[in-house]
Amino acid sequence: MMKPQKEVFGIMEKEEMEDSIVLAYRVMKQDKKKRIVYDSGIVPSRSFVRQFLDCLKTEISDASTNAKDTGGSTVSLVADSPNNLGLHRADAGDHNDGYGILVGASDVAPSNSDYVLGNPIHDGSESGELSYGSMVYHDVVEESGYVEFSMRRNFYNGGTEDVTVKEIGFVVRQVRNNRNFLWIRDVLGTPITVEPAQMLTVQYIMKTKA
Numbered sequence: 001m002m003k004p005q006k007e008v009f010g011i012m013e014k015e016e017m018e019d020s021i022v023l024a025y026r027v028m029k030q031d032k033k034k035r036i037v038y039d040s041g042i043v044p045s046r047s048f049v050r051q052f053l054d055c056l057k058t059e060i061s062d063a064s065t066n067a068k069d070t071g072g073s074t075v076s077l078v079a080d081s082p083n084n085l086g087l088h089r090a091d092a093g094d095h096n097d098g099y100g101i102l103v104g105a106s107d108v109a110p111s112n113s114d115y116v117l118g119n120p121i122h123d124g125s126e127s128g129e130l131s132y133g134s135m136v137y138h139d140v141v142e143e144s145g146y147v148e149f150s151m152r153r154n155f156y157n158g159g160t161e162d163v164t165v166k167e168i169g170f171v172v173r174q175v176r177n178n179r180n181f182l183w184i185r186d187v188l189g190t191p192i193t194v195e196p197a198q199m200l201t202v203q204y205i206m207k208t209k210a
Contacts, residue, residue: 054066058077064076071180097132137149161196170204
């Protein structure tokens with residue numbers, strides 16, 4: 001397994017980038033005084049799942065395909081270009097735990113066939129829940145021929161009990177079918193316990209080079 005990547009001005013060091021496209025994540029935790037008490041650093045992710053390619057195929061081609069949504073139903077993704085273009089989105093707002101970056105409590109190893117988090121943590125302030133913030137997207141950054149894009153989301157523990165996060169993922173909503181599809185799922189190397197009044201931030205990072 002590759003070691004966690006360093007971060008320089010928001011960009012992974014080019015000397016450590018081995019592939020033409022890299023997916024990574026970073027997880028941080030703040031206490032109630034907004035002090036960072038945990039930082040995973042930038043960790044490589046190898047966990048794109050099948051639905052990512054199923055959705056991409058239909059989005060950019062004139063060929064229909066099938067994909068499994070987060071409810072476990074097989075959905076026909078119908079090619080209908082140009083009307084089918086631009087129908088995948090992940091701009092989830094506050095308290096929306098259906099899509100965008102999600103967190104869960106399962107440590108079952110990721111698989112290509114995953115279509116939902118193993119044990120999703122839902123939005124709320126009851127036992128085992130976290131309050132979901134809005135998705136945040138950062139500008140594309142270019143430096144020395146390397147291009148990076150990142151997105152993040154905050155999760156706040158407004159309850160009275162600890163909540164342990166063991167997995168993270170990224171779900172995209174296809175507007176045409178009104179269905180959600182898992183694109184990425186990662187199991188954290190170290191589970192993170194979010195105590196009451198603490199906030200977890202999960203960031204996904206994509207980087208390319210020519």
